[in-house]
Amino acid sequence: MGIDWSVVEAETIAQLQAMIGFDTTNPPGNELPLAQHIAGALELAGIETRLLIPAPERAAVVARLKGDGSKRGVMLLAHMDVVGVERDKWSCDPFSGVVRDGYLYGRGAIDDKGMLAANLMAMLTLKREVVDRGITLSRDIVFLATADEETGGAFGMRWLVDNHRDLLDVEFAINEGGRTRVIEGGRRYLAIQTAEKISHMVTVTARGPAGHAAIPLEDNAIFRLGRALARLGDYREPVTLTETTRRFFELLSRMWPADEEARAMADLVSRDSAASERGAEILSRIPVFNAVIRNGISATTITGGVAGNVIPAEASAVLNVRTIPGNSIDDVMDRLRACVPDPGISFAVAAHSDEAPASDPDSAMFKAIADAAIELDPVMTVVPYLSTGGTDSAHLRRIGINSYGILPFPMEQPDEERMHGHDERVPVASLHFGTRLIFESIRRVSSA
Ligand SMILES: [Zn+2]
Numbered sequence: 001m002g003i004d005w006s007v008v009e010a011e012t013i014a015q016l017q018a019m020i021g022f023d024t025t026n027p028p029g030n031e032l033p034l035a036q037h038i039a040g041a042l043e044l045a046g047i048e049t050r051l052l053i054p055a056p057e058r059a060a061v062v063a064r065l066k067g068d069g070s071k072r073g074v075m076l077l078a079h080m081d082v083v084g085v086e087r088d089k090w091s092c093d094p095f096s097g098v099v100r101d102g103y104l105y106g107r108g109a110i111d112d113k114g115m116l117a118a119n120l121m122a123m124l125t126l127k128r129e130v131v132d133r134g135i136t137l138s139r140d141i142v143f144l145a146t147a148d149e150e151t152g153g154a155f156g157m158r159w160l161v162d163n164h165r166d167l168l169d170v171e172f173a174i175n176e177g178g179r180t181r182v183i184e185g186g187r188r189y190l191a192i193q194t195a196e197k198i199s200h201m202v203t204v205t206a207r208g209p210a211g212h213a214a215i216p217l218e219d220n221a222i223f224r225l226g227r228a229l230a231r232l233g234d235y236r237e238p239v240t241l242t243e244t245t246r247r248f249f250e251l252l253s254r255m256w257p258a259d260e261e262a263r264a265m266a267d268l269v270s271r272d273s274a275a276s277e278r279g280a281e282i283l284s285r286i287p288v289f290n291a292v293i294r295n296g297i298s299a300t301t302i303t304g305g306v307a308g309n310v311i312p313a314e315a316s317a318v319l320n321v322r323t324i325p326g327n328s329i330d331d332v333m334d335r336l337r338a339c340v341p342d343p344g345i346s347f348a349v350a351a352h353s354d355e356a357p358a359s360d361p362d363s364a365m366f367k368a369i370a371d372a373a374i375e376l377d378p379v380m381t382v383v384p385y386l387s388t389g390g391t392d393s394a395h396l397r398r399i400g401i402n403s404y405g406i407l408p409f410p411m412e413q414p415d416e417e418r419m420h421g422h423d424e425r426v427p428v429a430s431l432h433f434g435t436r437l438i439f440e441s442i443r444r445v446s447s448a
Contacts, residue, residue: 011121012117012121015117016109017096017097019108024147030057034059034080035147038145041120041124042120042123042124042143045127045128047064048064050063054147054148054155054163055155058155059147061143064140064143065131066137067141068136068137071139072139073139073169074139074171074365075142075401076122077144077173078112079149079156079176079392080116082107083107094107102427103425105425106425109426110426114431115407116145119174122438125439137446138446139171139445140170141446142167146160149392157392158395165399172363172401173393173401173404174442175403176406177196177407178190178387180373181412183412187255187257187379188379188380189381189382190370190381190383192369192370193386193391195358195359195384196325196386196389197387197388198355199352199390200329201320201349201351202321202349203316204232204319204340204346204347206228206314206316206344208220208313208314209313210310217311220311222304222305222312224344224345225302225315228342229299231339231340235339236284239277240294240295242324244385245386248292255381265283267282268280294324297321300320301318318350324386326355353390353394356395356397361384365441368441372436376436393405406437406438407434408437410427410433
């Protein structure tokens with residue numbers, strides 16, 4: 001196929017800049033004007049497109065390239081809303097999409113307008129360079145842009161699942177949620193998210209006698225809460241490996257540049273339990289790895305007290321507990337209670353999410369992404385990945401769609417950490433890599 005990628009690249013940059021220019025800070029979101037812009041570009045290319053309006057000023061765009069129906073469809077998913085900005089902390093206008101020193105800056109450049117632009121360009125390129133050249137697709141290709149991902153999806157994916165299930169009749173989806181990480185020495189790996197941790201809110205409440213602050217009381221609820229939190233802060237859940245994390249560490253151990261960590265990864269997944277424990281101990285010191293080998297417990301808010309001279313009867317804290325798929329929150333609660341054997345302390349689950357099955361790491365879609373990545377970058381290692389953060393993919397997995405999270409833009413960790421932060425930016429070369437990765441993955445999985 002003689003695709004002139006320089007033309008596609010110029011259009012990708014223009015599209016991402018235009019998308020960043022629509023302020024879709026959620027709340028309130030206001031995704032409708034951006035949705036109209038995207039729908040316009042798809043329709044102009046002759047692609048069947050629908051604009052759905054879940055609520056005033058909110059929207060979803062669904063477009064479809066028809067295949068011959070011999071296989072079930074594949075979806076390209078991205079969300080249109082972004083998180084807010086602290087303008088004075090940015091070195092440029094967060095809604096202008098300025099290109100500087102090889103980076104494109106703007107709120108959403110990584111999360112998730114970068115992928116939205118890459119998905120749109122993959123879709124347009126498939127239409128122009130595949131369908132319009134008379135090549136038959138074996139699957140429908142569905143483009144979906146959603147609203148309201150950043151605040152839970154009531155006007156986004158949840159609404160679509162509840163009201164337009166028929167539009168989600170696909171076998172596979174590609175979404176955000178993975179990583180294309182550039183590490184020490186320029187080595188690279190693509191972590192394809194096949195599962196995610198499940199988020200729960202747990203309250204810890206301390207009770208004690210109320211009274212005048214002039215008479216100190218030993219059972220003061222705030223001190224009691226403090227003692228409980230100190231114990232919880234030192235507590236670690238047991239190591240739990242899943243099929244996804246076993247493969248993740250096994251494959252990563254073969255390319256990891258730091259020797260001690262590489263050995264720890266291999267030890268962790270070995271059959272030798274002493275070695276496995278040793279490996280876990282070393283990896284537990286690295287927060288991002290620690291978070292994928294055990295249920296995570298983070299204290300996030302604390303409440304208590306009414307006045308500076310009053311001992312309150314109650315004080316409480318919220319723990320965000322993220323469980324590994326297959327681990328029950330009830331079992332975690334039992335262990336938390338055992339960790340704090342104080343009758344004045346109680347634990348309760350205030351909110352919890354449902355499990356979603358892991359997506360198949362041996363599917364045609366996973367293989368297509370892996371093959372495309374290695375064709376574009378022969379030294380890339382591809383691994384399945386359990387993400388610690390949540391995405392819309394959980395909704396899709398629960399209705400039987402194998403969903404794969406990729407952040408298709410090769411980045412070093414510090415750049416990646418700018419998402420939701422200040423001066424969010426995507427390397428321009430990585431944006432183009434990601435567009436090609438998505439295009440090639442879809443072309444492979446839908447070739448007749
Ligand atoms: Zn996102």
